[in-house]
Amino acid sequence: MQNKNLMQKPPLANNHISVDCVVIGFDGEQLKVLLVRRMCEEGGEVFHDMKLPGSLIYMDEDLDEAAARVLNELTGLRNVSLVQFKAFGSKDRTKNPKDVHWLERAMQSKVERIVTIAYLSLVKIDRALNRGLEEHQACWVALDEVGDLAFDHNLIIREALAYIRQYVDTNPAALFDLLPRKFTASQLRTLYELVYGKSVDVRNFHKKIAMMEYVIPLEERQQGVAHRAARFYKFDKKIYNKTRR
Amino acid sequence: MQNKNLMQKPPLANNHISVDCVVIGFDGEQLKVLLVRRMCEEGGEVFHDMKLPGSLIYMDEDLDEAAARVLNELTGLRNVSLVQFKAFGSKDRTKNPKDVHWLERAMQSKVERIVTIAYLSLVKIDRALNRGLEEHQACWVALDEVGDLAFDHNLIIREALAYIRQYVDTNPAALFDLLPRKFTASQLRTLYELVYGKSVDVRNFHKKIAMMEYVIPLEERQQGVAHRAARFYKFDKKIYNKTRR
Numbered sequence: 432m433q434n435k436n437l438m439q440k441p442p443l444a445n446n447h448i449s450v451d452c453v454v455i456g457f458d459g460e461q462l463k464v465l466l467v468r469r470m471c472e473e474g475g476e477v478f479h480d481m482k483l484p485g486s487l488i489y490m491d492e493d494l495d496e497a498a499a500r501v502l503n504e505l506t507g508l509r510n511v512s513l514v515q516f517k518a519f520g521s522k523d524r525t526k527n528p529k530d531v532h533w534l535e536r537a538m539q540s541k542v543e544r545i546v547t548i549a550y551l552s553l554v555k556i557d558r559a560l561n562r563g564l565e566e567h568q569a570c571w572v573a574l575d576e577v578g579d580l581a582f583d584h585n586l587i588i589r590e591a592l593a594y595i596r597q598y599v600d601t602n603p604a605a606l607f608d609l610l611p612r613k614f615t616a617s618q619l620r621t622l623y624e625l626v627y628g629k630s631v632d633v634r635n636f637h638k639k640i641a642m643m644e645y646v647i648p649l650e651e652r653q654q655g656v657a658h659r660a661a662r663f664y665k666f667d668k669k670i671y672n673k674t675r676r
Numbered sequence: 677m678q679n680k681n682l683m684q685k686p687p688l689a690n691n692h693i694s695v696d697c698v699v700i701g702f703d704g705e706q707l708k709v710l711l712v713r714r715m716c717e718e719g720g721e722v723f724h725d726m727k728l729p730g731s732l733i734y735m736d737e738d739l740d741e742a743a744a745r746v747l748n749e750l751t752g753l754r755n756v757s758l759v760q761f762k763a764f765g766s767k768d769r770t771k772n773p774k775d776v777h778w779l780e781r782a783m784q785s786k787v788e789r790i791v792t793i794a795y796l797s798l799v800k801i802d803r804a805l806n807r808g809l810e811e812h813q814a815c816w817v818a819l820d821e822v823g824d825l826a827f828d829h830n831l832i833i834r835e836a837l838a839y840i841r842q843y844v845d846t847n848p849a850a851l852f853d854l855l856p857r858k859f860t861a862s863q864l865r866t867l868y869e870l871v872y873g874k875s876v877d878v879r880n881f882h883k884k885i886a887m888m889e890y891v892i893p894l895e896e897r898q899q900g901v902a903h904r905a906a907r908f909y910k911f912d913k914k915i916y917n918k919t920r921r
Contacts, residue, residue, distance in 0.1 A: 441734040443783065448691045448765065448791050489686040490789065494765035518763040518793045520693065520739040538688065544735065546693050546791070548763045601846045 447538075449547040450498040451485030451584065452513060453591040454506075456556035456571060457609040459618065462625040463556065463571035464588055465564075467505050469581055471533050482581035483588070484569065485547060487538065498550040507563030513550040516594045519587055520546035530582050547582075551591050555609050574625070592628070599626055603643070607666035613649065615661040616640055640664070645671035692783075694792040695743040696730030696829065697758060698836040699751075701801035701816060702854040704863065707870040708801065708816035709833055710809075712750050714826055716778050727826035728833070729814065730792060732783065743795040752808030758795040761839045764832055765791035775827050792827075796836050800854050819870070837873070844871055848888070852911035858894065860906040861885055885909070890916035 454465040466481040484505040488497040498513045524545060525531050534542050554560060556571060564570060577588065599605050606622055620636045640646050645667045652660040699710040711726040729750040733742040743758045769790060770776050779787050799805060801816060809815060822833065844850050851867055865881045885891050890912045897905040 441736050443692070443732050443734060446691050446693045446733075447688070448693070487688050488691075488765070489688060491686050491767060493767055494763060494791070515763060518739060518760060520733070520793065522736060522738055546739070546793070548765065548791070 447487055447542060447545045449485050449487045449545050450494060450501055450550060451483045451519075451547045451587060452498055452502045452550045452552065453483060453516075453588055454502070454508070454511065454552045454554060455574075455591065455595065456554045456560070457622060457625070458556040458571070459611070460621070461573045462622075463573050464577060465506060465508075465569060466572050466577070466580070468568040468570075469533065471529055472536075473529050473532065480581060481572070481578065483584045487545075494548050498548070502550075505567060506569040507567045508560070511552045511554060513552050516549055516551045517587075517590055518546060518548050519583060519590075520544075521583065524583050527582070533581070545582075547587075549587050549591065551594060553595065553605060553609060592626075596627060604645075604666070604668070604671050610666070613651065613663040613665055615653065615663060617661060619646070619664070644674055692732055692787060692790045694730050694732045694790050695739060695746055695795060696728045696764075696792045696832060697743055697747045697795045697797065698728060698761075698833055699747070699753070699756065699797045699799060700819075700836065700840065701799045701805070702867060702870070703801040703816070704856070705866070706818045707867075708818050709822060710751060710753075710814060711817050711822070711825070713813040713815075714778065716774055717781075718774050718777065725826060726817070726823065728829045732790075739793050743793070747795075750812060751814040752812045753805070756797045756799060758797050761794055761796045762832075762835055763791060763793050764828055765789075766828065769828050772827070778826070790827075792832075794832050794836065796839060798840065798850060798854060800856075837871075841871060849890075849911070849913070849916050855911070858896065858908040858910055860898065860908060862906060864891075864909070889919055 452465075456463050456465065465484060467484050468479055469482050471478055471480060484502050486497075486501045486505070488494065492500065494515065495513070498515070499511075502508050502511060502513065522544060524547070525534075525542065531542055534545070561571075574588075574592075577585065579585065580588075595605075606619070606626065609622060610618060616637060619640065620631055620633065623636070624631050647665050647667050647670075649663045649665060651663045653663070654660065697710075701708050701710065710729060712729050713724055714727050715722065715724055717723075729747050731742075731746045731750070733739065737745065739760065740758070743760070744756075747753050747756060747758065767789060769792070770779075770787065776787055779790070806816075819833075819837075822830065824830065825833075840850075851864070851871065854867060855863055861882060864885065865876055865878070868881070869876050892910050892912050892915075894908045894910060896908045898908070899905065
């Protein structure tokens with residue numbers, strides 16, 4: 432029965448599988464996404480654009496392995512915790528001839544359709560992390576400055592952000608990994624605003640912080656600032672875990 | 677740079693993409709999964725076993741479309757809301773020659789590797805839903821009676837259940853869609869026990885229900901039962917939505 436169905440129906444796709452990594456980082460001021468440069472040639476004209484770090488998988492590797500390998504090869508990053516969040520397989524993913532030509536040249540074979548398994552990581556951007564990015568032609572781009580990317584990579588980033596919002600709703604601890612050990616209310620608020628993509632009222636946000644038993648006000652305040660020095664807070668993981676059940 | 681990498685490295689996978697549908701249903705007593713029968717031939721011997729409803733995708737369809745199409749073709753089910761929950765792409769998925777032979781016969785082409793995109797649906801099992809299952813050789817199997825399935829389908833079901841638990845933690849309303857409009861505390865408890873895979877203390881559970889403002893006790897009680905007639909409850913969606921923020 433299944434055999435018969437398969438033979439009467441439209442052709443099966445000649446597929447390639449790729450992994451793409453959405454690494455979202457916070458540098459204390461902005462949320463950024465890690466992109467790599469791509470060289471394209473179209474109609475004899477060479478130009479550069481940007482894409483997510485991603486590539487086709489090899490025969491001998493699992494999806495998670497492929498994601499870690501590709502991220503390392505294209506950006507130099509290692510030991511970044513990647514979580515699979517969604518497969519993207521629209522038949523329109525390869526509708527832009529520019530993308531198909533680029534990939535067919537890279538692979539030296541015909542490309543009909545590529546299903547990509549998208550991975551996500553949330554990181555704190557610091558010097559250690561950035562070591563080696565440049566030689567890989569990888570760079571951080573602020574989310575509101577991301578232009579038209581290859582394939583459906585703009586869509587993948589949008590869905591990654593939706594996933595992060597949902598995740599943070601139920602696991603607020605994830606945000607504190609992105610902040611310095613001691614942070615100001617304003618830094619935490621900025622991060623909330625960036626993640627949720629909307630401005631948050633300062634006074635309401637102070638109430639919200641007061642409700643979070645696991646955000647502990649410290650005696651210490653900012654030093655060497657022109658304006659009124661802001662208080663520092665810290666995230667208390669033990670209290671957080673207790674409030675979680 | 678990326679071109680060079682691709683050419684020096686191990687071969688790219690010759691991939692096929694499938695979708696598999698994990699439809700989990702509650703019939704008032706048990707949690708069941710919808711499986712289809714498969715005929716295999718191995719060493720001249722014909723035998724039957726079970727698998728999730730799933731198949732390869734066609735060239736002209738998106739992943740979500742493929743999932744709906746395959747579920748309908750293999751089980752007759754229509755209009756079931758399917759959510760993509762995870763891609764399974766271990767290179768070991770096709771390590772059992774039985775599975776590869778079955779698929780190669782069905783497809784009439786060589787199969788090296790199949791990445792499957794798994795979809796999930798939670799349904800209430802009732803007569804309307806079951807119309808047509810039999811002629812498709814599809815059937816409901818209680819979760820604790822599921823034997824060895826094709827490919828990695830046992831793993832896919834386990835991960836689907838983990839996904840459901842996580843989902844229900846943050847969206848308890850999902851459970852009430854599986855119950856009759858009026859339900860007893862015992863039915864709700866059974867459902868919790870099945871979803872979380874562990875027994876729940878009766879008295880604690882009554883306290884838990886009392887805490888759920890959106891579970892409303894009714895005056896009505898069970899009729900025609902030998903033991904003490906249990907009270908009915910209903911789920912109040914309006915109150916639920918209010919408590920959600």
